[in-house]
Amino acid sequence: MNVDLFIARRISAGDDSGRTSPAVKVAIASVALSITIMILAVSIVGGFRREIINKVAGLNSHLSLYLSGDEEGLLDFTPELSQTIRTTPHVTAADLSVSLPVLLKTPDTFKGLYLKSIASGSDTTFLHSILTEGRLPRPDSRELLISRGVASHMKVNAGDSLNLFVVADAVTGRRMRVAGIYDSHLENFDDYTVYASLPFAQGLVKADSAQGSGIEISVDDIENIPQVSSNLIDRLNDALLKGDLRQNYSIDTLMGRGANYFAWLDMLDVNVWIILTLMTVVALFTLISGVLIIILEKVRFIGVMRAIGASSGRMGRVFVLLALRIAAKGMLIGNLAALAIVVAQSLWHFLPLNPKAYYIDFVPVSLNVVLWLLINAAFIVIIYGVLLIPARFVSKISPSESMRFEH
Numbered sequence: 001m002n003v004d005l006f007i008a009r010r011i012s013a014g015d016d017s018g019r020t021s022p023a024v025k026v027a028i029a030s031v032a033l034s035i036t037i038m039i040l041a042v043s044i045v046g047g048f049r050r051e052i053i054n055k056v057a058g059l060n061s062h063l064s065l066y067l068s069g070d071e072e073g074l075l076d077f078t079p080e081l082s083q084t085i086r087t088t089p090h091v092t093a094a095d096l097s098v099s100l101p102v103l104l105k106t107p108d109t110f111k112g113l114y115l116k117s118i119a120s121g122s123d124t125t126f127l128h129s130i131l132t133e134g135r136l137p138r139p140d141s142r143e144l145l146i147s148r149g150v151a152s153h154m155k156v157n158a159g160d161s162l163n164l165f166v167v168a169d170a171v172t173g174r175r176m177r178v179a180g181i182y183d184s185h186l187e188n189f190d191d192y193t194v195y196a197s198l199p200f201a202q203g204l205v206k207a208d209s210a211q212g213s214g215i216e217i218s219v220d221d222i223e224n225i226p227q228v229s230s231n232l233i234d235r236l237n238d239a240l241l242k243g244d245l246r247q248n249y250s251i252d253t254l255m256g257r258g259a260n261y262f263a264w265l266d267m268l269d270v271n272v273w274i275i276l277t278l279m280t281v282v283a284l285f286t287l288i289s290g291v292l293i294i295i296l297e298k299v300r301f302i303g304v305m306r307a308i309g310a311s312s313g314r315m316g317r318v319f320v321l322l323a324l325r326i327a328a329k330g331m332l333i334g335n336l337a338a339l340a341i342v343v344a345q346s347l348w349h350f351l352p353l354n355p356k357a358y359y360i361d362f363v364p365v366s367l368n369v370v371l372w373l374l375i376n377a378a379f380i381v382i383i384y385g386v387l388l389i390p391a392r393f394v395s396k397i398s399p400s401e402s403m404r405f406e407h
Contacts, residue, residue: 024326027290031330032337034283035379039338041275042371045268047364052265053222055359056258058126059189061097061216062225063232064257068248074211080244085217088232093218095119098201100213103165104146104176104194106154113150113192115164117201123218127182127195134158134180140199143179147190151181166204174204185355188260225253261359280379283330284386291323291387323387324380331376342367 065085067075077096085094098117103110118124120139127136127145135158137143144164146154156162156178166172176196184190202212219228229251239245255262342365345351349362 021294023290023293027287027323027326028330028333030286031283031327032333034279035331035334035376036338036341038276038279038375038379039335039367039372040341040365041272042375043338043342043365043367044363045265045272046366046368046371048268048358048360049265050366051360051364052258052261054126055184055186056261057222057254058130059184059186059193060254060257061095062219062222062254063217063229064097064214064252065217065232065249066214066252068250071248074205074207075214075249076247077210077212077215078245080239081215084235084239084245085215085232088228088235090219090221090224090228091217091232092220093123095122095216096198096210096212097214097216098198098205098207098212100166100201100205102194102204103167104150104154105163105165106156109154111150111153113194115194115196115201115204117198117212118145118195119198119216122216130182130184132181132183134178137179137195137197137200139197141179141197142174142176142200143196144176145180145182145195146178147193148181148183149187149191150194151178157181168205172204185359185361186261187356222254225255229253276375280382283379284383287323287327287383288386290326291319294322295319320384320387324384327380327383331379335376339367341365 100115102115103112124136137145158178158180160178162176164174164176219225233251236249345365351363353361353363355361
């Protein structure tokens with residue numbers, strides 16, 4: 001049997017009645033609360049990052065290819081261009097798109113925004129997930145998908161009609177039907193974007209089936225976007241030099257179009273580090289204070305142990321093990337509490353948010369197992385290092401003087 005651990009267990013048991021010391025209870029509660037808050041902070045920021053990136057990526061493509069500023073006319077999605085894009089490593093899809101400014105008008109009001117096409121066969125999973133009313137526009141139909149904010153401004157619902165105008169060489173008008181209404185809570189996109197089928201959008205700009213204003217490109221992982229962008233630019237330049245392509249292109253990335261949202265996420269990361277630091281300091285302060293209180297309560301015991309031959313190093317180890325035992329109980333409680341909250345929030349979304357301020361109507365959570373383990377491992381290492389402070393205090397207690405302390 002480990003004698004040091006046995007003594008630590010006996011001390012942590014409290015008084016003769018077996019009741020836990022109040023100092024031990026406070027230290028356990030502090031550690032549990034700190035671990036719970038740290039895990040929840042990391043989980044919530046991870047959830048925000050996942051949800052916001054999914055929203056921005058769902059409303060935009062990972063990469064957008066369009067004609068450079070010195071080119072005029074429409075982009076030709078030639079077989080050579082398609083081959084160059086689709087054979088680029090990590091590219092999973094490439095769809096022709098059309099985007100143009102339009103004006104929506106009803107008898108009472110009007111609104112200018114951008115019409116964006118939905119290609120037949122493209123991945124519309126995200127658009128379906130944010131539908132609040134109706135459905136997506138049918139291919140080659142005079143139907144629109146508008147945001148809840150635009151629908152409220154125009155005073156229309158799914159199934160209602162309104163007029164759409166395109167101002168080019170001449171004003172072109174179309175009578176449109178609202179097929180559906182969506183709400184992504186990203187007002188910068190929602191308030192200025194309306195969707196229609198690709199064939200209908202191509203008809204508005206007088207393009208054939210292989211022409212558009214850009215190409216939306218998807219990659220297998222968002223982390224690969226910079227690499228794919230650089231690689232694709234090099235491949236396009238090589239194809240231009242060889243004469244396989246006849247137009248100059250530019251590439252825009254998801255990070256550029258959603259820069260303000262990603263900056264907001266980076267700010268949340270800074271807040272998490274502040275929370276982790278503060279909670280660690282609070283837990284350590286309470287834990288050390290609790291151990292020091294226990295040491296003061298056990299001064300007579302320490303003196304007796306020193307008198308019968310226990311070394312100062314052994315007594316220091318006893319109180320370090322005592323503190324680690326307290327910390328372990330607190331960490332177990334804190335981890336269980338945090339995991340319970342994360343699971344419950346993932347299933348039932350019982351903690352709401354104001355979507356106008358946070359771009360989502362519930363608190364998102366996403367627990368990264370690696371980060372969870374790192375938090376616990378780092379916490380244990382820091383606690384062990386800091387607990388050498390009360391251990392040194394034990395070594396300074398004189399057996400002769402401690403015997404004068406009374407219970």
